[in-house]
Amino acid sequence: MRSQLLRSAARCLWARQVVSPARRHLNCGSLPLEELFARGGPLRTFLERQAGSEAQLQVRGSELLAAAKLLSEKEQELQETEHLLYDENEGLRKLAENEISSCQKEITQLKHQIILLLVPSEETDENDLILEVTAGVGGQEAMLFTSEMFDMYQQYAAFKRWHFETLEYFPSEIGGLRHASASIGGLEAYKHMKFEGGVHRVQRVPKTEKQGRIHTSTMTVAILPQPTEINLVINPKDLRIDTKRASGAGGQHVNTTDSAVRIVHLPTGVVSECQQERSQLKNREMAMKKLRAKLYSMYLEEETSKRYSARKIQVGTKGRSEKIRTYNFPQNRVTDHRINKSLHDLETFMQGEFLLDELVQSLKDYADYESLVEIISKKA
């Protein structure tokens, strides 16, 4: 009990260290993004061309040019200072060392800034979202894993200080989970969670397995951005709301307790249900939230499939059938296949804290890289 407490305390400290800003920069530098910034590389050419053209008068453009200019100045400065490392004067050498390290820091920061300016943020990045988990192949074992994954995301939401509300939960007999959904909201929730959509594969000896054989099972995660009132307008006439109260006189004449609500969007046939709450109105609100997210993601699907079909990191239904990650318990390893990144210590990863956050960060960076490449090649 005590050692468990100590362990979790240590984990907290460790978590804080890792998400410090310094680590962020490290992350950024270690990515293929660095290649883009290579001298004579495509990004350089792109920035130079931007500087040459006179069409760049928007705020973003001028900010970008300023950052690009500062970057080349700093790089020049770095180069010049580097000569001083071989100076005979020891004091000067020390001074140069300090100068270089602060210069490098600034350069990393500038590169990061340039990326942020170049990568367009998606319309939905700031939105809340609906998380859906569904057990895939593998029977009870898949359902057990689905339950663990749902817990992981719930803990991740707590770790990120997001709001998490379960909308539906359909467990299996032995404590597994067939399907569940939750509403998640908070700072950049969708921006972080959008890369989690897809097929997650687990490899381990299931609790139910008598002969100790390793099984492979799957579960699917869907991440649907929650539309704002403006993003999506639904005509109330297009909805059919089913409750157990539909027949009879209603009102004071009946006292029923079944508060389950089912909403059908007639034009598309999309169905959304909720029976989490005792208040029918609350169930209706939650079912409506889910319905809106489903309809919105269908709409976005059409949009994005046109734009991003070539990318490795897919968001939305296109990515939903793709195996994105493997959780290999015998090897204590989780691998994201999109960026070929492996992390160890599965138990910690499944706690939904800094390790999951690290992987999410890598995915975000890689997606930025891909979108950067796209921009450069388009505008070049």
Next chain:
Amino acid sequence: MELGGRMLWALLSGPGRRGGTRGWAFSSWQPHLPLAGSLNATELVSHWTAVFEKRGIPEAQASSEYIVAHVLGAKTFQSLRPVLWTQPLTSWQLQCIQELSSRRLQRMPVQYILGEWDFQGLSLKMAPPVFIPRPETEELVEWVLEEVAQSPCTVGAQGGPLILEVGCGSGAIALSLLSQLPQSRVIAVDKGEAAICLTQENAQRLRLLDRIRIVPLDVTLEGSWAHLLPWGPMDLVVSNPPYIFHQDMEQLAPEIRSYEDPLALDGGEEGMDIITHILALAPWLLKDSGSIFLEVDPRHPELVGSWLQSRPNLFLDLVAVRRDFCGRPRFLHIRKSGRQRGCPADAWPGPQPARVPG
């Protein structure tokens, strides 16, 4: 066992009014007693669902799910923590479930069995015979909230609307309005003592006592409205008055007929008795252009419309009828017209005794 059961009964027994419950329950639950330590929540739900079905208890599955979830500390079976679905129950939990289920076998409404229910976002204490709020009424509150949001002119001296609720029951309407309109104040009246106490208790639990005034009052008594004058002119009158036609009372389900206060349900011959009293007193209490929001029977919009038309001296217009989620015309918005300031002078000092039309 007998002793344990007695203590349990003492623990669980609410302000129920059936003295004979215990003997009955003890003689009949024994055959259903499942073995402690071997049953989990899911199995218990199916066990009691089967028992309820066999005995012809309505909503067999929903009832057993609510009871099991309640004993395990959740509001719905769906929201129960997943580990609890399959974990064996303790013998104490089993006994609780037995006891609560035995009340359901006597057709006690689930809301009274649990002693609480949800309305809008609030959990409210429920106790017989105080009227149990229905889901339709949540929509009445929604409508009032919409109207208040759209017309910022409905603000009292202290910034928020001053609202009168007639027949507050458990306090559901008053308290949900108060919790969602932080500037509002409510005068809640009811003629039933149990209702007054329950509204008081719920207001206290929700820490809303400072903005609610709970007044025991029978609006059908002549001159009763005069007690309300000192509180100042109201922006809104809201009510879910008894509106069941008297001849329909016999057809109500045993859950309602044997447990809920008939005074909160029976609206007289055409269900209009209390409605007309409210309409007759409202002009004296409302500000100019103040509004009345009522939940009624689907036959009432027409009846109320023609009743008002034949009484132009009340200066009330039926301005909108809204349907409930099942598509029945259920809610009325009646507005006091600003044509004449104050009250009709010829009717002073009191409203004419309201009569049922026809």
